[in-house]
Amino acid sequence: MDTVRRIEWVLAEALSELDDPTAPRSLAAALKHAVFPGGARIRPRLCLAVAMACGDDCAPLSNASAAAIELMHCASLVHDDLPCFDNADTRRGQPSVHKAFGERLAVLAGDALIVLAYQTLSAEIHHRPERAKVLLRGLSKAVGMPGGIVAGQAWESESVVDLRQYQRAKTGALFAAATSLGAASAGEAPAAWEALGNWLGEAYQVADDIRDVAADAAELGKPVGQDLCHGRPSAVSTLGLSGALERFNHLMGEALASIPACRGEKALRALLRAESQRLIPSHMLGKPQGGKQVNPRREALPSSI
Amino acid sequence: MDTVRRIEWVLAEALSELDDPTAPRSLAAALKHAVFPGGARIRPRLCLAVAMACGDDCAPLSNASAAAIELMHCASLVHDDLPCFDNADTRRGQPSVHKAFGERLAVLAGDALIVLAYQTLSAEIHHRPERAKVLLRGLSKAVGMPGGIVAGQAWESESVVDLRQYQRAKTGALFAAATSLGAASAGEAPAAWEALGNWLGEAYQVADDIRDVAADAAELGKPVGQDLCHGRPSAVSTLGLSGALERFNHLMGEALASIPACRGEKALRALLRAESQRLIPSHMLGKPQGGKQVNPRREALPSSI
Numbered sequence: 001m002d003t004v005r006r007i008e009w010v011l012a013e014a015l016s017e018l019d020d021p022t023a024p025r026s027l028a029a030a031l032k033h034a035v036f037p038g039g040a041r042i043r044p045r046l047c048l049a050v051a052m053a054c055g056d057d058c059a060p061l062s063n064a065s066a067a068a069i070e071l072m073h074c075a076s077l078v079h080d081d082l083p084c085f086d087n088a089d090t091r092r093g094q095p096s097v098h099k100a101f102g103e104r105l106a107v108l109a110g111d112a113l114i115v116l117a118y119q120t121l122s123a124e125i126h127h128r129p130e131r132a133k134v135l136l137r138g139l140s141k142a143v144g145m146p147g148g149i150v151a152g153q154a155w156e157s158e159s160v161v162d163l164r165q166y167q168r169a170k171t172g173a174l175f176a177a178a179t180s181l182g183a184a185s186a187g188e189a190p191a192a193w194e195a196l197g198n199w200l201g202e203a204y205q206v207a208d209d210i211r212d213v214a215a216d217a218a219e220l221g222k223p224v225g226q227d228l229c230h231g232r233p234s235a236v237s238t239l240g241l242s243g244a245l246e247r248f249n250h251l252m253g254e255a256l257a258s259i260p261a262c263r264g265e266k267a268l269r270a271l272l273r274a275e276s277q278r279l280i281p282s283h284m285l286g287k288p289q290g291g292k293q294v295n296p297r298r299e300a301l302p303s304s305i
Numbered sequence: 306m307d308t309v310r311r312i313e314w315v316l317a318e319a320l321s322e323l324d325d326p327t328a329p330r331s332l333a334a335a336l337k338h339a340v341f342p343g344g345a346r347i348r349p350r351l352c353l354a355v356a357m358a359c360g361d362d363c364a365p366l367s368n369a370s371a372a373a374i375e376l377m378h379c380a381s382l383v384h385d386d387l388p389c390f391d392n393a394d395t396r397r398g399q400p401s402v403h404k405a406f407g408e409r410l411a412v413l414a415g416d417a418l419i420v421l422a423y424q425t426l427s428a429e430i431h432h433r434p435e436r437a438k439v440l441l442r443g444l445s446k447a448v449g450m451p452g453g454i455v456a457g458q459a460w461e462s463e464s465v466v467d468l469r470q471y472q473r474a475k476t477g478a479l480f481a482a483a484t485s486l487g488a489a490s491a492g493e494a495p496a497a498w499e500a501l502g503n504w505l506g507e508a509y510q511v512a513d514d515i516r517d518v519a520a521d522a523a524e525l526g527k528p529v530g531q532d533l534c535h536g537r538p539s540a541v542s543t544l545g546l547s548g549a550l551e552r553f554n555h556l557m558g559e560a561l562a563s564i565p566a567c568r569g570e571k572a573l574r575a576l577l578r579a580e581s582q583r584l585i586p587s588h589m590l591g592k593p594q595g596g597k598q599v600n601p602r603r604e605a606l607p608s609s610i
Contacts, residue, residue, distance in 0.1 A: 020450075023450050085412075102462065118423045129437065140427070145325075150413050157329070
């Protein structure tokens with residue numbers, strides 16, 4: 001089974017309890033809407049790529065880790081789209097959960113997805129009980145306080161923002177969890193893999209800022225111009241579009257350089273190369289912005305990505 | 306250390322990471338506000354009472370279970386008070402989290418509390434790895450789909466409500482987790498203890514319905530008349546006040562009858578007796594409602610409670 005099918009399968013398995021006839025129907029439907037169809041599934045793909053690079057000696061555990069990370073990501077999207085945050089009407093090319101099911105069920109769907117993430121991971125820890133604590137701790141660190149995605153979102157309510165802390169928490173934390181849980185699922189020490197996740201998370205955040213101004217809504221499947229609209233810190237507003245692209249290339253280079261020696265290094269690099277192209281497609285690079293090329297330095301991107 | 310001080314101590318320990326200087330300040334403050342000062346802490350007291358009744362051979366694990374259950378309860382209160390649900394201004398005698406910190410931080414505080422509950426429990430599972438799966442599964446069952454408190458809240462958005470399922474999920478599930486996690490923390494099979502939690506949860510729900518019409522806001526520390534106001538199913542609207550009190554007595558009797566044989570039975574019965582008095586105080590029983598005594602059958606309450 002290829003990685004993409006493997007991820008969809010484990011997510012479908014994780015959600016299978018929703019077919020229980022005693023479950024409230026609308027919340028069950030809201031949860032399915034929040035998870036399917038997915039976006040790029042980059043975090044679980046990264047988790048499995050690292051697990052495979054490390055030998056993947058316990059597929060049920062790496063599957064569960066990948067699913068848990070994606071479910072946490074889905075939860076954060078559902079809550080981020082709420083009227084009190086982004087008030088976004090669309091997500092992944094369809095109505096956002098609060099638009100389709102109402103605000104109450106969107107709050108509850110986010111809560112239920114957080115629980116489901118832990119439920120999915122803890123259902124498989126008996127395969128390798130000695131890995132349980134580090135996996136669960138890694139998942140919590142990525143989502144909760146003081147430096148997980150919930151903390152990242154909370155920085156937007158602070159009068160004085162620690163920008164590095166904000167970006168690390170809002171995006172980096174779940175990427176760091178993807179790489180470190182991938183490694184830990186396969187019995188490797190997660191610490192050596194955190195750097196890769198952190199660099200990729202930061203690169204992804206910069207790419208997101210770029211796409212927020214350079215892509216169109218149909219391409220993204222969600223509204224554009226949200227950073228400006230909500231007065232959020234953005235790499236584009238700080239560095240300009242060209243500077244942001246330069247930063248993206250730098251971060252991807254650092255990510256590659258941080259990969260620990262492992263047997264699956266080649267496949268991992270191939271994934272990162274493809275992901276870099278997906279994040280900032282060539283047509284976006286060639287699009288004139290204010291009369292000049294967006295990224296004259298794209299060639300500086302390491303050819304090995 | 307007595308049970309009340311033990312619970313406050315483990316909760317304070319669980320929240321100690323919020324003092325991390327890298328944490329966003331407002332969310333840290335919102336989390337503390339949601340947890341301190343507490344209410345009656347009945348769920349963690351029940352959890353510890355059952356753990357002690359079963360021998361309490363691993364205090365770090367029973368402490369963590371009790372704290373996790375209370376943190377989940379606090380999370381549910383924060384989200385239940387949101388404008389899209391009860392829109393409650395006060396809770397536990399102080400402003401609700403969304404009133405004190407705004408809606409965004411209230412959504413995030415609920416999310417962070419759910420994560421903190423798992424974090425607190427999973428930090429101690431290495432003491433008894435063989436108990437990890439059943440404890441984590443019990444916690445998730447109490448909160449998530451298909452029958453946990455999130456599902457219970459979601460029943461309020463259904464056009465056709467399964468009343469028993471609704472009440473079991475909304476209140477019973479976390480009480481059942483309190484008793485079953487208490488037993489599991491001490492190495493006992495949790496299944497035998499679930500019935501006690503279910504009966505108590507139902508009794509608590511009926512008591513809550515009674516207090517919603519028979520107490521005053523200052524006494525409860527939250528607004529009264531919420532069931533009528535939100536058109537929610539209530540034992541009082543179904544059975545009348547006198548019938549609801551009779552039902553409460555019946556449920557407490559069933560709860561007592563369900564206690565498995567154990568060494569700490571006496572202390573457990575004493576806790577239930579005190580709790581029964583706290584839930585429906587004598588002065589409330591004597592209060593005339595529409596010209597008659599509220600509960601002429603109070604004497605039927607088993608004297609052994």
